[in-house]
Each structure stands twice: as C-alpha cells, then as structure tokens.
Amino acid sequence: MVPHLITALTGPINELEQRVLESMPATERWFRLEWMEHTPPFYCSVDLRNAGFKLAPVDTNLFPGGFNNLSEDMLPLAVQAAMAAIEKICPEAKNLLLIPEKHTRNTFYLQNVQRLMRIFTQAGLNVRLGTLDTAVTAPTTLPLPDGTELTVEPLLRTRGRLGLKDFDPCTILLNNDLSGGVPPVLAGLHEQYLLPPPHAAWTVRRKSMHFRSYEEVAKKFAKLLGMDPWLINPMFGQCGQVDFNDSGGLDCVQSNVDALLTKIRRKYKEYGINEKPFVVVKADNGTYGMGIMTVRDAKDLTELNRRTRNKMSVTKDGQSLTEVIIQEGVLTNERVNDAVAEPVVYMVDRYVVGGFYRVHAERGVDENLNSPGAGFVPLAFDESNHLPRPGERPGASAPNRFYMYGVIGRLAMLAAAYELEATDPNAETYE
Amino acid sequence: MVPHLITALTGPINELEQRVLESMPATERWFRLEWMEHTPPFYCSVDLRNAGFKLAPVDTNLFPGGFNNLSEDMLPLAVQAAMAAIEKICPEAKNLLLIPEKHTRNTFYLQNVQRLMRIFTQAGLNVRLGTLDTAVTAPTTLPLPDGTELTVEPLLRTRGRLGLKDFDPCTILLNNDLSGGVPPVLAGLHEQYLLPPPHAAWTVRRKSMHFRSYEEVAKKFAKLLGMDPWLINPMFGQCGQVDFNDSGGLDCVQSNVDALLTKIRRKYKEYGINEKPFVVVKADNGTYGMGIMTVRDAKDLTELNRRTRNKMSVTKDGQSLTEVIIQEGVLTNERVNDAVAEPVVYMVDRYVVGGFYRVHAERGVDENLNSPGAGFVPLAFDESNHLPRPGERPGASAPNRFYMYGVIGRLAMLAAAYELEATDPNAETYE
Numbered sequence: 001m002v003p004h005l006i007t008a009l010t011g012p013i014n015e016l017e018q019r020v021l022e023s024m025p026a027t028e029r030w031f032r033l034e035w036m037e038h039t040p041p042f043y044c045s046v047d048l049r050n051a052g053f054k055l056a057p058v059d060t061n062l063f064p065g066g067f068n069n070l071s072e073d074m075l076p077l078a079v080q081a082a083m084a085a086i087e088k089i090c091p092e093a094k095n096l097l098l099i100p101e102k103h104t105r106n107t108f109y110l111q112n113v114q115r116l117m118r119i120f121t122q123a124g125l126n127v128r129l130g131t132l133d134t135a136v137t138a139p140t141t142l143p144l145p146d147g148t149e150l151t152v153e154p155l156l157r158t159r160g161r162l163g164l165k166d167f168d169p170c171t172i173l174l175n176n177d178l179s180g181g182v183p184p185v186l187a188g189l190h191e192q193y194l195l196p197p198p199h200a201a202w203t204v205r206r207k208s209m210h211f212r213s214y215e216e217v218a219k220k221f222a223k224l225l226g227m228d229p230w231l232i233n234p235m236f237g238q239c240g241q242v243d244f245n246d247s248g249g250l251d252c253v254q255s256n257v258d259a260l261l262t263k264i265r266r267k268y269k270e271y272g273i274n275e276k277p278f279v280v281v282k283a284d285n286g287t288y289g290m291g292i293m294t295v296r297d298a299k300d301l302t303e304l305n306r307r308t309r310n311k312m313s314v315t316k317d318g319q320s321l322t323e324v325i326i327q328e329g330v331l332t333n334e335r336v337n338d339a340v341a342e343p344v345v346y347m348v349d350r351y352v353v354g355g356f357y358r359v360h361a362e363r364g365v366d367e368n369l370n371s372p373g374a375g376f377v378p379l380a381f382d383e384s385n386h387l388p389r390p391g392e393r394p395g396a397s398a399p400n401r402f403y404m405y406g407v408i409g410r411l412a413m414l415a416a417a418y419e420l421e422a423t424d425p426n427a428e429t430y431e
Numbered sequence: 432m433v434p435h436l437i438t439a440l441t442g443p444i445n446e447l448e449q450r451v452l453e454s455m456p457a458t459e460r461w462f463r464l465e466w467m468e469h470t471p472p473f474y475c476s477v478d479l480r481n482a483g484f485k486l487a488p489v490d491t492n493l494f495p496g497g498f499n500n501l502s503e504d505m506l507p508l509a510v511q512a513a514m515a516a517i518e519k520i521c522p523e524a525k526n527l528l529l530i531p532e533k534h535t536r537n538t539f540y541l542q543n544v545q546r547l548m549r550i551f552t553q554a555g556l557n558v559r560l561g562t563l564d565t566a567v568t569a570p571t572t573l574p575l576p577d578g579t580e581l582t583v584e585p586l587l588r589t590r591g592r593l594g595l596k597d598f599d600p601c602t603i604l605l606n607n608d609l610s611g612g613v614p615p616v617l618a619g620l621h622e623q624y625l626l627p628p629p630h631a632a633w634t635v636r637r638k639s640m641h642f643r644s645y646e647e648v649a650k651k652f653a654k655l656l657g658m659d660p661w662l663i664n665p666m667f668g669q670c671g672q673v674d675f676n677d678s679g680g681l682d683c684v685q686s687n688v689d690a691l692l693t694k695i696r697r698k699y700k701e702y703g704i705n706e707k708p709f710v711v712v713k714a715d716n717g718t719y720g721m722g723i724m725t726v727r728d729a730k731d732l733t734e735l736n737r738r739t740r741n742k743m744s745v746t747k748d749g750q751s752l753t754e755v756i757i758q759e760g761v762l763t764n765e766r767v768n769d770a771v772a773e774p775v776v777y778m779v780d781r782y783v784v785g786g787f788y789r790v791h792a793e794r795g796v797d798e799n800l801n802s803p804g805a806g807f808v809p810l811a812f813d814e815s816n817h818l819p820r821p822g823e824r825p826g827a828s829a830p831n832r833f834y835m836y837g838v839i840g841r842l843a844m845l846a847a848a849y850e851l852e853a854t855d856p857n858a859e860t861y862e
Contacts (some may be wrong), residue, residue, distance in 0.1 A: 024552070024553070024555070025552065025553050025555050025556060025557050028514075028553075028554060028556075029524070029525055029553070029555045031555070032514075032517075032518060032522055032555060033523065035518075035523070036522055073504065075509055077507055077508065079512060080508060080511050080512065080513065083459075083463075084515055085461060086463075087466075091463055091464070091467055092463075092464065093460070094456070094459075120457075121455070121456060122455070123459060123461060124455070124456050124457075124458070124459020124460045124462070125456060125459075125460075134708070187779075212747055240513055275749075280773075322549020351511055351514075405727075
C-alpha cells in the first residue's frame with residue numbers, strides 16, 4: 001500500500017510506470033510474502049532517481065532524518081505504522097528512548113527529532129531523548145524555531161540496561177547512524193531492544209553490500225513483472241584500496257569506471273536512449289552526501305584537482321575514504337519549479353508513510369542533490385480522486401504516480417533487510 | 432493512535448475531554464495490551480453521543496456501511512489497517528470475496544461497496560463481489576452515480592469452499608449483516624475465513640449483550656483513568672417478552688424505563704446537570720435505525736399511538752420485535768450548521784481510520800438521528816498543527832479533539848471483541 005501523493009510527473013505514463021501500476025495486487029502480495037520471511041528495518045528512507053526510462057534507488061538510509069519534511073497529513077500513517085512495529089518488538093512497551101545525532105545546533109535536524117517524538121507519543125509511548133554526547137551531564141534544553149524546545153538527557157547504563165534518570169525503556173531507537181563506531185554505552189545490551197541494530201551503522205554497512213542485495217531483490221521482482229531488472233537496478237562496481245591523494249591510488253576506480261560506462265552505453269543502445277552515460281563514485285560507507293562525485297569519462301579521474309581530491313578523501317566525522325562504490329548514474333528528469341528534483345520515500349516498518357522531493361536549483365540532472373543548498377518539497381495527498389472520470393474502473397480514477405516510488409522504495413528496504421540478515425553477527429547459521 | 436480530525440467542538444475542553452487527552456500514552460498502551468488478549472473485529476463503526484459531561488457509544492455496527500462518507504484523505508489509513516488485518520488472517524491471500532447487502536438500488540450503499548473494494552485492492556488483493564441474492568444467476572452490473580459500475584456475481588459453493596466462477600478466495604468478507612439468518616451457502620465453511628463470523632449477525636447478537644460487555648470494558652478503562660465509568664457508559668435494562676400491539680405487552684418496558692429514569696436523575700443530581708433525563712427503547716437485535724424510540728416518561732408508553740406501535744413492532748427484513756433494550760439516553764450537544772449531529776467512528780482491525788458526523792436538521796438533541804433525512808459530513812484532517820503555538824509541548828500544539836471519539840469508539844470495538852468471544856459457538860472452554 002502506498003498513499004496517493006502528488007508527484008511532479010505530468011507527462012504521459014511510460015511503459016515502466018504502466019507495468020508497475022498494472023501489477024499492483026501481485027506486487028502487494030509479493031511484498032506481503034517477502035515480509036513473512038524477512039524482517040523489515042524499523043524505519044528507512046530511500047533516495048530515488050527517475051530517468052523516465054529507468055527508476056532506481058541510489059541511497060538507502062537506515063537512520064533517516066528529515067521526517068519533518070513530510071507533509072503533516074502523513075503523521076497518522078507514520079503513527080499507525082509505528083504502532084505495528086512496536087507491537088511486534090515490545091508490545092508491553094511504555095517507554096521509548098530515542099538517541100538522536102549529536103549536532104544539536106542544526107534546527108532542521110531537531111525538527112526531525114521533534115516529529116519522531118510526536119509519532120511515537122501518539123503511538124502510545126513515553127518518549128525521552130538520550131544523547132551519546134558525553135559532554136552532556138545534565139538534562140539540557142534545545143530551542144526549536146517554533147518557540148518550543150527539546151530536552152536531551154545523559155544516558156545511564158546499569159549492567160545489561162540503558163536508560164535515563166527514572167526512565168527504563170523497553171526499546172532504544174537510534175536516530176544516530178554511529179558513523180564513529182558503536183560506543184561502549186550501547187554495547188552488550190542483552191535485556192533491551194536496540195534498533196536499528198549496531199551492524200546497520202556505516203562502520204559495518206557497505207553500499208556495495210546493499211546494492212548486491214538490491215540486485216538480488218530487483219531480479220526477483222523483475223521476474224514477477226516480466227521485465228528487464230536493469231530498468232530498476234543501477235549497475236555497480238567496487239574498489240577497496242583507494243587513495244585519492246596518490247597518483248596510482250585510483251587505478252582500480254578508473255578501470256571500473258571505464259567498464260561500467262561501456263556497460264551503460266550498451267544498455268542505452270539496446271533501449272535507443274540518447275543520453276550521455278555517467279557514473280557516480282561514492283564512499284562505500286559514506287553518508288550525508290559526502291564523498292560523492294559524478295564521472296562522465298574515466299580520463300577525468302587523472303585530472304582531479306586538489307580540492308576534489310581533498311573533498312573525496314574524507315567523509316562524515318573525519319573518517320578517511322579508502323573504499324568506494326562505482327555506480328551507474330541515473331539521471332533525474334523530474335523538476336519542481338525548474339529545479340532538478342529527486343524523490344525521497346519514507347517507510348516505517350513495512351509501510352510507506354510519505355515522501356518529499358529533494359530539489360537543488362544549482363545542480364544538474366546527473367549530479368548529487370544531497371548537498372548544501374538543497375531544499376525539500378513535501379508531497380501532499382492527491383485530491384484528484386474526488387473527480388473520478390466516467391467509464392473508468394473503480395479506484396482507477398486517477399493513477400497514483402507516487403505508487404511506483406513506493407514500490408522501488410520498498411524494494412530497497414527489502415534489500416536492506418536481506419543485507420542486515422547477511423551481516424548479522426548474532427545470526428544463527430545452519431551450515 | 433487516532434488521526435487528528437476537525438470536530439464540530441469549539442468550546443473549551445471540559446474535564447472529561449482533558450482527562451482523556453492527558454492519558455493518551457497510558458490509554459494507547461492499555462489498548463495494545465487488550466489487543467494482545469482479544470482479537471478485534473475485522474471492521475467496525477460506532478455511533479457516539481457527546482453530551483459534553485458524558486460521551487458514550489450508542490450503537491456498534493460489525494458490518495459497517497458508510498465507508499464512502501469518510502474523507503478521501505483517510506483512504507491510506509484504511510488501506511494500511513486492512514493490510515495489517517489481512518496479514519494476520521491470511522497472509523498469502525490473493526483473492527477477497529466481498530458479500531454486500533442485497534439492496535442494489537441504493538446508490539449510497541453501492542458507493543460504500545466501491546470504497547471497500549478500493550481499500551482492499553490497494554491492500555494488494557483481487558476483490559470481487561458475490562451476492563446472496565439467489566435471483567442473480569449471472570454477473571450483473573450495477574451503475575454508480577459517477578458513471579462507473581460494480582459487478583456482482585452469483586456465489587459458487589463446492590464442499591467446504593465458497594467462491595465465484597474462476598475465483599477462489601482465501602477470505603470472505605461480509606458487508607451483509609445477515610439479519611435474515613445465516614444462509615446455507617455460508618454454513619460449514621471449513622477451509623476459508625468468513626469474516627465477521629456468522630455469530631456477529633443480528634440473528635445472534637443482542638445489544639444488551641454488547642452493552643454488558645461495554646460496561647465491563649468501561650469500568651476497566653475508567654479505573655485506569657481514575658474516573659467514574661458512568662461518564663462513558665450508558666446505563667441500560669432489557670426486556671425479553673415484549674409485544675407492542677398488546678396492552679400488557681409493555682409492562683416490563685414501563686417498569687424498566689421508570690427505574691432507569693430514576694437512576695439517571697440521581698446521577699444528574701450528583702453532577703449538578705440541569706437536563707431532562709430520557710431513555711431510548713430499541714430492538715435488542717435491531718439495526719438500520721429501525722425500532723427505536725425516545726421515552727421521557729414511563730407514562731408515555733401507555734399512550735402510544737397505532738403508528739408508533741406498528742413502527743416499533745417490526746425491524747429490518749420484517750423480523751418482529753419482541754426483545755428490547757432500554758438504554759440511558761445521551762443527548763448530543765454537537766451541531767454542524769445548526770443541525771443536531773452525532774459522531775460516527777470507523778475502525779479497521781484495531782485502528783481508527785476516520786469518521787463523520789451524522790446530522791439531522793429535523794431531529795432534537797435527544798432523538799435517534801439514524802433515520803430518513805440524515806446527512807453525512809466527513810471529518811477532514813485538521814491542518815491547525817501547522818501553526819504550533821509558542822511555549823507548548825511538542826505535539827501538543829493543537830489538541831486533537833477527535834481523539835476522545837477514537838478512544839470511546841475503540842472501547843466499543845473492544846466490547847464487541849469480548850462479546851464475540853463470549854458468544855462464539857466454536858470457542859474452546861476450559862471449565
């Protein structure tokens with residue numbers, strides 16, 4: 001199920017979209033069966049790129065911020081999904097401890113935290129905020145732009161349990177992606193649920209691992225719909241020993257870029273697509289839109305200037321970049337008010353709970369939009385259902401063009417579920 | 432969780448409402464624990480009466496029509512709830528057989544059926560309509576006001592399974608309340624899920640049984656909130672051998688009315704309420720707003736005119752009325768455009784998925800509004816959240832005045848769950 005939201009798409013429905021729309025009942029059933037076998041991540045946001053002929057995820061975030069960029073109307077969907085998630089994990093839960101990122105001066109981020117608190121409060125939980133910032137030794141209030149405030153409190157660890165003063169939670173929900181590693185205070189919790197699990201952090205996760213899982217999922221799903229998986233799957237390669245500051249350090253990247261561009265060119269020819277292929281080189285464990293560059297020709301890598309080399313060699317929290325993924329670039333042909341736009345889909349448990357467009361007026365259709373200067377346009381519910389057109393099937397009055405984003409978003413979430421199973425250090429093996 | 436909808440309430444928040452709003456996390460947790468022990472009905476609508484000092488359910492419908500009276504925006508909530516329901520019952524389901532009422536010329540009702548089909552289609556099911564009308568021997572199309580149409584098909588029974596031609600459903604959903612009894616074609620289905628179960632039909636159900644369960648639920652909940660259960664519970668009596676066409680046939684009703692009016696008077700005095708008490712006499716197994724009358728004085732029953740006697744002696748499908756419930760009347764102090772209004776809350780599985788006001792310009796605050804001439808005003812999402820007021824707690828920006836309706840609606844649904852457990856002919860007993 002995907003809510004009917006207004007997208008920026010106004011042109012005719014193309015073949016890919018048509019096929020996804022037509023296959024809705026089969027698709028929903030397929031997801032239902034997959035979720036019987038695989039546990040969805042607690043929550044998840046997925047960045048998509050829609051080239052028209054191709055629609056693919058380019059990033060899957062298991063510690064999503066930006067809930068405040070969803071339309072207010074979406075709140076009940078998120079609450080309902082949160083209830084379903086909580087019931088499975090800890091049905092008797094009274095208290096939820098939410099651990100946000102440390103950057104407490106970013107009011108946009110704080111509004112995301114506020115929104116998450118509202119969702120879980122309305123789902124029937126007492127929610128309080130604990131911080132990993134050891135400099136916080138007493139409850140600290142953080143002002144919000146609307147005049148309200150949030151209170152973050154120091155964590156209290158006692159044997160197997162983590163809490164706050166006079167607050168013993170059943171579930172600890174991380175909205176902090178642990179890019180700097182799993183701190184001792186979170187390690188070895190045996191009696192509480194820590195979600196997402198620490199191996200969902202970028203210290204363990206690799207984009208290449210995720211997209212390998214995604215490829216598997218995309219192949220299964222494409223088989224169901226009888227279509228070429230490439231239409232929803234970005235091809236990729238990876239390099240594990242990269243040094244952006246050494247002349248020979250990019251040899252592997254260069255040969256991968258070359259090979260991938262050749263493969264894309266072949267696919268474009270097969271489908272009669274008149275676009276210039278490009279690839280995106282990204283930190284294999286990167287986040288925050290850091291450590292990302294667009295490459296249109298392998299030769300470009302030999303001519304990187306100092307600024308680009310410096311930019312690419314470090315990611316969030318000062319981690320140095322040595323592993324990269326080289327991913328097929330998917331251009332976005334969507335625009336909101338003339339600015340290049342890409343849809344971002346939000347999910348809680350197995351449910352799509354909303355989305356927004358990330359827009360960037362100063363970026364091209366083949367560039368990363370997750371960078372300073374980006375704006376956010378919430379997707380609203382589509383009211384056009386009120387005016388069904390005569391002669392159409394019930395419910396078919398206006399096609400839900402957000403639906404295909406909800407499908408691809410969930411395929412990426414399912415890939416994350418596969419990925420987390422494969423990397424779970426506590427998994428039981430039956431070999 | 433209850434969506435934030437705009438109610439007709441504009442006055443200050445009274446003590447009862449305040450207590451319900453403040454107790455939200457405890458309330459949600461309490462429901463969560465109750466649903467672990469008790470299976471919610473598949474779907475349900477509850478008519479409420481809000482006197483301000485008192486808020487109570489007056490009817491709980493387990494075969495709800497009127498889904499078309501919910502705002503379009505609510506659709507995703509209903510779909511999400513339907514997915515959760517289906518997953519529990521029949522996760523591998525492909526097909527859903529929906530059995531609507533037979534009155535196929537009522538286009539309002541057909542729009543309800545259309546809306547239900549949309550909900551289940553979007554939840555990933557192939558939905559088709561089967562009719563209990565044996566006069567229908569071939570697929571028959573029924574036109575809808577918007578120019579579209581519905582197709583109802585004859586049922587096909589083979590041993591333990593029920594279906595349509597080339598259609599074998601996992602679940603059969605009744606939107607027909609079986610007032611005329613359980614037809615043979617629905618009896619003895621062993622391999623499929625028939626929902627709601629046949630003992631939810633008015634041939635088996637009794638309002639008195641429901642309100643006995645509700646009283647139990649209301650007492651538990653009132654204890655949690657530390658308040659008098661009377662504030663949410665309508666008192667009642669019952670009579671089993673009534674004859675509206677015989678002079679002595681109403682003796683039991685008369686003495687019950689008298690006793691109940693005395694009890695209400697005492698309660699009004701306790702709370703300093705300056706209103707005239709009244710009771711409502713209803714068919715114990717009635718539906719469709721038939722067989723209902725307001726009584727302000729026991730003496731009135733001796734002076735019933737022929738028209739009222741005739742009206743009261745027969746209910747839906749020509750069933751004669753011999754059992755009645757005498758229920759404390761709860762006046763409604765809500766108005767929409769000057770018309771007297773009562774809120775109706777809709778639920779699918781354990782989730783509140785929307786609501787509307789039933790309004791009737793020609794009825795008084797102490798009369799049944801479910802009668803010819805009633806109108807329906809969908810409740811829309813409240814957008815006032817967009818304007819949080821400084822100094823208030825996060826999420827508290829504008830109180831959700833629909834919340835208490837969602838709570839009382841769910842209490843009635845929980846009572847229905849208790850009731851269905853108690854009347855289940857296949858229940859295992861551990862005595």
